[in-house]
Amino acid sequence: MPVAKKPKYTHMVHTVVSRGTVGESSSFRDTYLQAYRGMLLARILDDKLASLYRGGKIHGGVFLSRGQEALSVAVGLALKKGDIFAPLIRDSAGRLAFGETVLDAVRTCFGSPLGPMRSRDGNVHRGRPLEGLFPMISHLGAMISVVNGALMAHRFKGIKGTVGATCLGDGGTSTGAFHEALNQAAVERLPLILVIANNEYAYSTPTSSQFACRDLVDKAIGYGVRGWSVEGNELGACLNTLQGAVEQARSGQGPQLVVARLLRLCGHGEHDDSHYVDAELKAAPHGRDCLKLAEEQILNEQWADAKTVEAWRNEAVQKVEEAVAIVQREPAPDPYKENWRALASKHLGEGYSDAGSQASATGQI
Amino acid sequence: MPVAKKPKYTHMVHTVVSRGTVGESSSFRDTYLQAYRGMLLARILDDKLASLYRGGKIHGGVFLSRGQEALSVAVGLALKKGDIFAPLIRDSAGRLAFGETVLDAVRTCFGSPLGPMRSRDGNVHRGRPLEGLFPMISHLGAMISVVNGALMAHRFKGIKGTVGATCLGDGGTSTGAFHEALNQAAVERLPLILVIANNEYAYSTPTSSQFACRDLVDKAIGYGVRGWSVEGNELGACLNTLQGAVEQARSGQGPQLVVARLLRLCGHGEHDDSHYVDAELKAAPHGRDCLKLAEEQILNEQWADAKTVEAWRNEAVQKVEEAVAIVQREPAPDPYKENWRALASKHLGEGYSDAGSQASATGQI
């Protein structure tokens, strides 16, 4: 097998650290292939969800990761058990790489009571906090400080060597929550990896209406954290960058701000035809599909042949179809079995007198 | 009269603009003297308020500007009629320079019904919005976007050449509001001058617990705005910097972030003995009193002699004493004359049935 093509190197702001030779080794190839398969699975899952949405099978929004799988998978793969990951809307690939099951994903999108969110929350708002996978709330930027807190807890508990990663879009950088949390991480020198996917748009809003700095990575300077720039549709570059950033964080070098340049290759959600996306951007290098690029590289490098890739694809399709088939057979939640209790402390429930119900805890009706 | 000593020049981040010769002209001297007298008045007003506070004459907090007069006065003087100014807690000098009267200040501290806040708000929370002086709410960072909005309004209305300035402390930069607003100004390319007084502490908290960047001015880069650094206790440098920044903003160059290094020469409020302030900082160059430095310069340059300065001081003392004497004779607000109405639209008032009052708008009691 030929030696791996050196992946395009990432550009580091602040410090230029000369990275090792991961790009040349066979372990790099293995990681690359693993990552590719993760991207593939994510893409196929997304495509399936999109078609279910179009078929009216999914209530609520469906938000895809198309075009962002390389970056996302690199985040998931750079993390280990014990680390924290708070993915955002376009992290199908990273979630799976971090250990989320296809079943969890599908169940949440269908609102299955057997899913981790037990019908209560849906689509991208899923996770398993006790396994380090934090479920996002919708408010952009709000998860970053939550990851900080988890990392502070690790420090309090004397747990060493863990890191926390979370993702955000270009638009999300305009939130006060982003600022407060990144600054908090910097002051506390937490092992946070904050990954910004600059995909040119926040919903329909181009970056020109979102920020005025030369490049989002320049923000790193103002927080005193290390910044990394990476071509977000080049899997090798993403893997190297994230591995580098996570290593730095893990070894006590404080927060790492990773900014990836890429393009959202779908609508904001599946309800959005994204007609507003500039044709020039679609034609630009960073508008190319990361999955295709990775596949090309694999074939070019002869790390696998077309038949093998096809087999992987079929395997992924089967995995997704199986999960969907399982979930579609699952019962819908029964509102009469729902406990309607927002507090963990049972004894502190209010037992609201509900004029619509026959019996009430305290009332007379 | 000798030529003015060239004031210490400010250091600009991003672009080095070679400034003109303001520092050499006699108009500079005039401005310097005017500024000094403004600082003096502010200091004397502050001292008086502190002594009234100690004497139990003022309810609520008293927050002084000691050590920050040079910076603040430079802001006030750089502005013109039609500009917007949203001062913060340590802007006695800037307020006066912008046109606030001593009477407004004293009335607000005493809660006089004749003051601009009509007993409803106090101390530093004063202003006259229709005259461009915006009264701060307490929440740090919250005024910046309000100034942005006023500048957007000027643009809508076709008013040209006006600018808006507002001030913040080092601690205030940690707020989400600061971030959102500075970014908003950058995106809209508003003529905003955001002045940060890095006075080493936010209440008792040293800057090491507040941010981790090398210098707050580095934040400018991440917003794509011009940054200015200035020694905040050197009046000449402050005057030049603010004049430069305001000129830039006025001529359409977008937001200007001015970061001044200085030391708060008082407690956070007059209730605070500031025992926690590091002795080394007090001994450092930026720990020197800007008022003393300015006075030294005036005497050294022979722009005025000691007798003249003394006369100015007496004049200021008299001004403050007169205002205090007036306000102390003013009646306290009468709660029975208060309309207790929070809405401008009278017809939309609720007329709450108040169980404590004899008559109610709608009730039966």
Place this chain on the structure above:
Amino acid sequence: MSITYLEAIREAQAKALADDSRVFIYGQDIGSFGGAFKATKNLAAEFPGRVLDAPISEDAMIGAAVGAAIEGLRPIIEIQFADFSTVGFNQIVNQAASLFWRTNVPCPITIRLPGGGTSGGGPFHSQSLEAIYAHYPGLVVMTPATVEDAYSMLLEAVAIDDPVIFFEHKFLYYHLKAEGLPTEALPTGKARIARPGRDMTIVTYSAMVHEALKAAEDLAAEGTEVEVVDLRSVRPMDTDTIMASVARTGRLLCVGEAWPWGGVTAEVLARVSTEGFDLLDAPPQRLNAKDTPVPYHPNLWAAHRPTADSIASAARNLLRL
């Protein structure tokens, strides 16, 4: 011509922009895209420079509106979902709400909050936050239930010299239709008798008006004539109309889509029990959403909020008291 609730909101904004040069609109994706719900469709093109895309900065958006209002303008702010107003909360309740009281300078801003539940919306795209804002003095809180009110109240919101929180209900956006736009309307602060009746008063607002009307129809078939009062604005709240209705019917059920604790229904009950106690022939009752976040799955969501069925059931219980 038939017009939806959503189109009425767009039309009201078009009219406000056309009639008053002080009006501008600022919000995320509202420019050429026309807004997440298309409430500003084509307005950016029709009114160049007056319909501005904002960064994802709710705090700064509201702050800027206040500043513009001080300078004499009349901004309309679109928040993409009411749920996201919590990150602009401080500027709303402390900056905007206090400005007039503190300075005597009015703060005529309109904050459009697409609120309320839809199927599949989930905990963060479904909230009904009227009580949170109505608690603060200095704010007007509108909750239009009809196409006509969506239009005329939004126009009035822009005209009012105070900050108005304008809750437009997402569930009504596309489905609710009217024959045309109204030329006259009740003034803000006046409730509307949505259906007259003699046996019981149901006080409600926003999307729940339609559930209550459906319930009233079912009950009419059973011989019970329910009077439905649509509050229109929950602050100010038209106590007089409520009281007059209760005086006629002797029975009160108050229905809200929000959570129970301290909601609109609690405020109505407090007013009626303090001031209209003797008018009541039975204990007044309230029906609210369940006391949990809003669930994602349609089945749970349908059980979480009041519906025509649960309202009818509550009404039947009340008749037996």
Place this chain on the structure above:
Amino acid sequence: MSITYLEAIREAQAKALADDSRVFIYGQDIGSFGGAFKATKNLAAEFPGRVLDAPISEDAMIGAAVGAAIEGLRPIIEIQFADFSTVGFNQIVNQAASLFWRTNVPCPITIRLPGGGTSGGGPFHSQSLEAIYAHYPGLVVMTPATVEDAYSMLLEAVAIDDPVIFFEHKFLYYHLKAEGLPTEALPTGKARIARPGRDMTIVTYSAMVHEALKAAEDLAAEGTEVEVVDLRSVRPMDTDTIMASVARTGRLLCVGEAWPWGGVTAEVLARVSTEGFDLLDAPPQRLNAKDTPVPYHPNLWAAHRPTADSIASAARNLLRL
């Protein structure tokens, strides 16, 4: 030994830190400085590394607390003034309050909010925000009125598996004293009969308990025996104790320092009128702060909030109904 309300809060935190290694405190100026009010005096020295100064970032402070809670810790967050919690509002009401319901993972955080009015505090250092938080399912809202409760309820807040909003009243900090710290206490959710009486029930909480007790003394001199119920926590609210008291007295006045619309008093009245209607011999009444921001000048402030005098006057009016 005599101990103030403020010292009790400090002692409770010292005990929580000493007894439970999962506890830490995070807030502005709370480390070596001991906090703006000195509620954490010496704690940073006594518990090295467990009392952390935070940047002025309320949103991130609360967010971090939630993250730490997920990892099994029990953070206490001090917000410098309750009024500033509005900039951390989103993390409280959407992140913390929904966590358990969404994920089944508890969120045991305590958010200490120094609230309520003091002379000269003004609009932004005086607010009573209990209703804002109590509206949201998923939060517990405590409002201790006594030194004993300040101590024992804060300990319980830390022990509870849910986010607790702990309103400590600044007016009580220095003036309210007790002989010592309690060794036992009512559980959260139980109200306390602060003074028994047969003629009327006054339900209140926090600083207003003391105004109500003073009013009750004045009224006793006039021959009226007022029963004062101290709610202790406004969410959960002890409806049973309220109802039992109203059953004894037949008359209810509810007093709160917050604004009227949808406040604690509205919620109490809603509960009593729906569930205890027949217990009432007269319309229940409420007394709140005036419906404006909190004024700065002491004269206005004294008229803005309920006082012993205005409570007594409201009580006399109620007796005549």
